[in-house]
Amino acid sequence: MTFLIRQIALKASGEEIVRPTTVDGDTITIGRDASCDIHLPDLAVDPRHARAVMKDGELFVESIADQPFGMNGRSVNRRAIDLSRGAELTFGGHRINVERGDGGVPVFTVRRVEAISDVSEEKDLGSVYTLKGLMPGKRMSAWGFAILVLIACLAWPIGAYMTHKGEKERGSGYHGDEIWSSGDLTLAHAGLKDDCQACHVDAFVAVRDNACTTCHEDDAHAHISGLAANDATARLVAARGEPGAFGQFQRAVAEGFNRPAGRCVECHIEHTGAGAMEDTPQKFCTDCHDGMSKRLPDTKLPDASDFGTGHPEFHPALVVQPGDKPVFQRMTLTKTAREDNGLKFTHAEHMSKTGGVAQMVRRRPGEYDGRDAMQCADCHTLDSTKVRFEPVKMEDSCQSCHALGLEMIDGTTRTLRHGEPELVAADLRAFYRSGNPPRPASLSGMARRSPGDGASQRTARDFARAVQFYPTRADGAVTRVFSKGGACYDCHVITRDGPAVTNGFDIVPAVQNNRYLAMGWFTHDAHTKYACTECHVDATRSNDASRVLIPGLGGEGGCRTCHVGGTGASLTEVKHPVESDCAMCHDYHADDGPPWMSKAPKTIAKADANRRKQVSMR
Numbered sequence: 001m002t003f004l005i006r007q008i009a010l011k012a013s014g015e016e017i018v019r020p021t022t023v024d025g026d027t028i029t030i031g032r033d034a035s036c037d038i039h040l041p042d043l044a045v046d047p048r049h050a051r052a053v054m055k056d057g058e059l060f061v062e063s064i065a066d067q068p069f070g071m072n073g074r075s076v077n078r079r080a081i082d083l084s085r086g087a088e089l090t091f092g093g094h095r096i097n098v099e100r101g102d103g104g105v106p107v108f109t110v111r112r113v114e115a116i117s118d119v120s121e122e123k124d125l126g127s128v129y130t131l132k133g134l135m136p137g138k139r140m141s142a143w144g145f146a147i148l149v150l151i152a153c154l155a156w157p158i159g160a161y162m163t164h165k166g167e168k169e170r171g172s173g174y175h176g177d178e179i180w181s182s183g184d185l186t187l188a189h190a191g192l193k194d195d196c197q198a199c200h201v202d203a204f205v206a207v208r209d210n211a212c213t214t215c216h217e218d219d220a221h222a223h224i225s226g227l228a229a230n231d232a233t234a235r236l237v238a239a240r241g242e243p244g245a246f247g248q249f250q251r252a253v254a255e256g257f258n259r260p261a262g263r264c265v266e267c268h269i270e271h272t273g274a275g276a277m278e279d280t281p282q283k284f285c286t287d288c289h290d291g292m293s294k295r296l297p298d299t300k301l302p303d304a305s306d307f308g309t310g311h312p313e314f315h316p317a318l319v320v321q322p323g324d325k326p327v328f329q330r331m332t333l334t335k336t337a338r339e340d341n342g343l344k345f346t347h348a349e350h351m352s353k354t355g356g357v358a359q360m361v362r363r364r365p366g367e368y369d370g371r372d373a374m375q376c377a378d379c380h381t382l383d384s385t386k387v388r389f390e391p392v393k394m395e396d397s398c399q400s401c402h403a404l405g406l407e408m409i410d411g412t413t414r415t416l417r418h419g420e421p422e423l424v425a426a427d428l429r430a431f432y433r434s435g436n437p438p439r440p441a442s443l444s445g446m447a448r449r450s451p452g453d454g455a456s457q458r459t460a461r462d463f464a465r466a467v468q469f470y471p472t473r474a475d476g477a478v479t480r481v482f483s484k485g486g487a488c489y490d491c492h493v494i495t496r497d498g499p500a501v502t503n504g505f506d507i508v509p510a511v512q513n514n515r516y517l518a519m520g521w522f523t524h525d526a527h528t529k530y531a532c533t534e535c536h537v538d539a540t541r542s543n544d545a546s547r548v549l550i551p552g553l554g555g556e557g558g559c560r561t562c563h564v565g566g567t568g569a570s571l572t573e574v575k576h577p578v579e580s581d582c583a584m585c586h587d588y589h590a591d592d593g594p595p596w597m598s599k600a601p602k603t604i605a606k607a608d609a610n611r612r613k614q615v616s617m618r
Contacts, residue, residue, distance in 0.1 A: 308565030
């Protein structure tokens, strides 16, 4: 036997939705319980209120718990239904029409005709346990909240602004227009916390550049154009290029609200939190530098779009002429790049594990911790900032092997003075003038000799002649120390334009390049967990003193081995990528501090200022 149950619901438009269900069996149940075949969600209906049984071709409907139900307008507990005539059953707010369907199948059509009852009053079951009836309507709530927003977010802030307009500093406490602030001021402008009018001069007018230049008197962009300061902004706008159609529409709208292109606040974003001002996003750099050579044909800057995929090769400042006033020149970092620093020192020779240097290291286990070769740290020491290295000093790093000893006096070694050629020559001349050659043992009276005085007389004459000519050997000693095989010649470049005291020899002053990348910032402190040779890969294999050992952009040991672009893009696969935007290495404004330091030490700042004067931009 089969029953057909048709549940009818109404849309808001009054259209009916019919959901038919077929139940196999001789019996179906009617009630509030969800397990009933005909589920009636009404508190006036028992969980299992009634059952309908088909028996011997007749349909019987009976109450399960003696709770009556309605049938054709009467309250009954049990009735038989003639399917040919049909019947109407009532359970709470629901009406069930019973009739014979196709094939003699009993059809129960269920629809809700009244509001669902909760015994005492008629309510929707979904709102029985809510405060819906106690709350204002949707329309009233919408208008109420709209008025509240206007008062709290418009009227109150405007009132607070007008009340304190013209005051240099506001009093303590919360002011209504603070609700418009997107965040606290950064450290750079924290002193203006109570002086909003310093930047926001007029109400409902965007911050203008003249508000910035009130304190920042110099035009920070003037150095770009090389022209008058008032032409710098126009050049910046030209570097960005013309926007597309939608971009032009946005620019027109922005200019209509006093937001012209090229304003200070396009790059320098405030109210980002009580800390250092956030780094300028990479897109503000690439908007100009990506394809800038096409928009500004006279620029000397190569195009740059992303460190990982579109960055020019480094242009380090290399020493091209050593001396007291060395000349630096920026050039592309390639395998052929060379630097003339006035030294003949090679890293490979000193770091080798098989050469003479390695033998000296092994013979001094106490000094070199029993190692087989020298290490970078034996000569190179980070400075206090851990950004660069201290200059290598001969007395600390070289003299233990390259001794300049002249003579031993009562256990003390007399040494030649390093870095002062004239004093070296003077010390050698003084040594030969004030001393005598070693006295022959045969003249001491204690040595054995041939009988007679002839041998002793010859020895005495030879010694007297040696004493007489001993001072003249000073010139030869001076010449030898500056010539091939001499103490100075092995490490330094010797010239023949020196003074007479050095027999015309002179030493080209050595130059230690303490900063190669003058237009960018690099710190060794962030890379201390890596071995030096992971980046300076040629240090152990270069026997060319002029070879530049700093890593390049790509290739073995290059920066792109770890660093990818600001968006994570790279030309090759990187095992542990470090996203690197422009601000990681570049500082837009030409100050003395790197991007990650608020103020560089004065010694570094002074040295960098001198370097910028020396670097040739050729």
